Amino acid sequence: EPEVTQTPSHQVTQMGQEVILRCVPISNHLYFYWYRQILGQKVEFLVSFYNNEISEKSEIFDDQFSVERPDGSNFTLKIRSTKLEDSAMYFCASRAMTTQETQYFGPGTRLLVL
């Protein structure tokens, strides 16, 4: 069964450093998402991406964040200058063109900012 994959599974970084989280969505999906989950809190929407551009972003997704689809398979989330409060689990999700109700999530990247 096809699945969303994410790398790395864990990342530890120093405050102020840049990190890039990588995702490989399901191959025939065209809509891509990033969500985050701070420990003990809700899963929160960050950004949605379609046709090589951002379709929606939340208040959390400020100028420190960016997304890119550098090639036909990868989807990345970059945090330019990490803060302590960026420590969270980051989930990538994807969906097919015709099924807006079914987003499939990856296993997540646990980011720890020290």
Added chain:
Amino acid sequence: QKEVEQDPGPLSVPEGAIVSLNCTYSNSAFQYFMWYRQYSRKGPELLMYTYSSGNKEDGRFTAQVDKSSKYISLFIRDSQPSDSATYLCATLNQAGTALIFGKGTTLSVSS
């Protein structure tokens, strides 16, 4: 007012019990409602979704939406220890671009 509210529990039941998990939502324009299951330190896994009001059944799981009261339910029959997880209710925003999650209810089924 929070858009999706869910009692975080924890909820502990014996094996074989019927489990009822519930959420409320605030925006009457929401049309799609989902239930995800999340095991510890893993990604959310879609269990089932419903559109508008009504029931949907999938094996031991039944999802129910009552739009008049803005109430979402998930029922698990004959619960098993493997059902122990956090259950997240979610709705799709009006634009269809983002999922809005509840906080999740942690369920423990003991054998």
